Amino acid sequence: MIPGLIAITILFSASSIEPVSIPIERRMKTFDRLVSAPVSLHAVVLGESLSGFLYSIGIAFVPLVAGLLIFGTTPLSIVPLVSGIFLTSFCFATMGTLFAAYPTESPGDIMSMLNMVRLPLIFISGVFIPLESIPFIGQVAGFFSPLTYGNDLIRAAYLGDSHFNPLIDIAMLCTFILIFQLIANRLYNKFNE
Amino acid sequence: MHAIEVSHISKKFGLLTALDDVNFTVSKGETFGFLGPNGAGKTTTIRILTGISTPTKGTAKIFGKDIILETTAARKQMGIVHETSNIYDDLSAWQNLMFTAELYTVAKKERELRGKDLLELFGLWERRNDKVHGFSKGMKRRLTLAMGLINNPRLLFLDEPTSGLDVQSNLIIRDVIRDLNARGVTVFLTTHNIEEANLACDRVAIINRGRIAAIDSPERLKKTIxxxxxxxxxxxxxxxxxxxxxxxxxxxxxxxxxxxxxxxxxxxxxxxxxxxxxxxxxxxxxxxxxxxxxPSLEDVFIKLTGLEIRTKGVSTVD
Missing domain, CATH: 3.30.70 (Alpha-Beta Plaits)
Structure with missing residues (x-):
């Protein structure tokens, strides 16, 4: 239960920061200050993702410590745990930044779009139901979900058992981060016009 | 080398032509007014000159640096005071200034010295540790201007600097503009207050429907009508x-x-x-x-922009 809880906590915390903060920054016009500073737009986009990442790392400790103190759930291996938390947090932070590129001043507009993606991810990524047990079409869809690899990596840390090789999980999470970041860069460029 | 060199700039948004073959130069140390009715293309021009937006055609250079190809180098030479006081309400005046200085990579010692000078100049030193959300509109505007000057820019973009301000803030800001001009800083001023442009600017450009309708000194423009x-x-x-x-x-x-x-x-x-x-x-x-x-500059503005017909009976121009 704890690995899934950590994965879901990261999904919702990391991806929620920028969809709230960027529209508010647009409304307050402080975003204009950032994009007109002598800093590349890519650095601004990366910086926005970092804030979601750092926030999510802090939040991820809540279920981790709760699991440790209340349920006595201890991770078996630190390396997959740390890499799982860090990479999953950064991946969903960049996803949040990507969605926040949509040029609106209302966080609700982005949140509603984002929830259409986030909620289905929970059911196809092996969080509640193991990947092996979901229908084939769900399994195929799960391959395209970063939560699948994040959850798998954190499970490997707690159970010593994973659906994919942890190195594949890491490689897939890095690929998703790169794709989200590249798309976000393009969208911010486009919508800044 | 000019402070600003705009060459054949056009900007299209789909079928809408926001700017149509705009050309002008601004000399070093000049105070240049940019006037036009709402929707004329002022904001689009500023967004292009500050590297936020890319022109569909043409080039813009800031002290010889192409704003598209050398964006960061060009931006380092400019300070920008946006139309809205875009400051972080949850930070103090000092934190806002220091954050902006860091964005412009101003060295720690220099930014602290300059930050103190600017807050004193704008009458905000006593309130430096207060969060900005408690500030009046005039104080926020003064802080925005201080943030625009923290990197000691050679070129300052001022977008409606005194719009809707109290007399004290207005006077402080006008004094600062005069002082900057005297120190050789180039000022690009966008304003709806035509009298302000008349008093402050060496030259003004009047833009209408995406095209430059006239560029000259206020007195020469007045002589035309x-x-x-x-x-x-x-x-x-x-x-x-x-x-x-x-x-x-x-x-x-x-x-x-x-x-x-x-x-x-x-x-x-x-x-x-x-x-x-x-x-x-x-x-x-x-x-x-x-x-x-x-004839006043406002008369010139009304004549060149054709606002007379649209605002018949109204003697002020927004």
Missing amino acids: QSAQSIEVAFDPADPRRLEELIQIPGVSEVRKQGDKFRLFTEDPSEVIPAIMEYAGDHNSRVLSVTTFG
Whole structure:
């Protein structure tokens, strides 16, 4: 239960920061200050993702410590745990930044779009139901979900058992981060016009 | 090398042409006013000059640096004061200044010294540790201007710097603009306050529907419309019904009632003044005062932008 809880906590915390903060920054016009500073737009986009990442790392400790103190759930291996938390947090932070590129001043507009993606991810990524047990079409869809690899990596840390090789999980999470970041860069460029 | 060099810039948003072959230069140390009605292309021009937006055609250079190809180098030389006081409400005045300085990679010692000087200059030093959300509109505006100057820019973009401010803030900001100009800083001023542009600017450009309608010094622009000369006259007794009689005076093209006075527009005030005196004598009235006015920059603006037709009867321009 704890690995899934950590994965879901990261999904919702990391991806929620920028969809709230960027529209508010647009409304307050402080975003204009950032994009007109002598800093590349890519650095601004990366910086926005970092804030979601750092926030999510802090939040991820809540279920981790709760699991440790209340349920006595201890991770078996630190390396997959740390890499799982860090990479999953950064991946969903960049996803949040990507969605926040949509040029609106209302966080609700982005949140509603984002929830259409986030909620289905929970059911196809092996969080509640193991990947092996979901229908084939769900399994195929799960391959395209970063939560699948994040959850798998954190499970490997707690159970010593994973659906994919942890190195594949890491490689897939890095690929998703790169794709989200590249798309976000393009969208911010486009919508800044 | 010019401070700003805009060459054949066009900007299209789908089918809409926001800027159409715009060309102008701004010399070093010049205060340059950029005027135009809402939707004329002022904001689009500023967004291109500050590297936020990319032109569909043409180039813009800031001190010789192409704003598209050398964006960071060009931006390092400029300070930007946006139309809205875009400051972080949850940070203190000092934190806002230091954050902006870090964005412009100003060294720690320099930014602290400069931050202190600027907060003192703008009368905010005593409130430096207060969060900005408690500041008045004028204080926020002054802080925004201080943030625009923290990197000691050679070129300052000022977008509506004094719009809707109290007298104290207005005076401080105008003094600072004058001081900057005296120190050789180039100022690119966008304003709706035409009198402000008239007083502060060496040259002004008037943009309308995406095209530059005129660029020159305020005085030269005024000379282009002699028909906007006027005579302001006050009669005793003050009778508002004189309006229809005064328009009959030969050489008068338009009469406006302004409080207890009348404003008569003419191409030749010397011909009309004797006729006014004659009119007063015929109507057993006394002329309390007569003042002649040359064309104002606002008159030039109205003529070049065609706002007269759209705002007939309204004597101020937004």
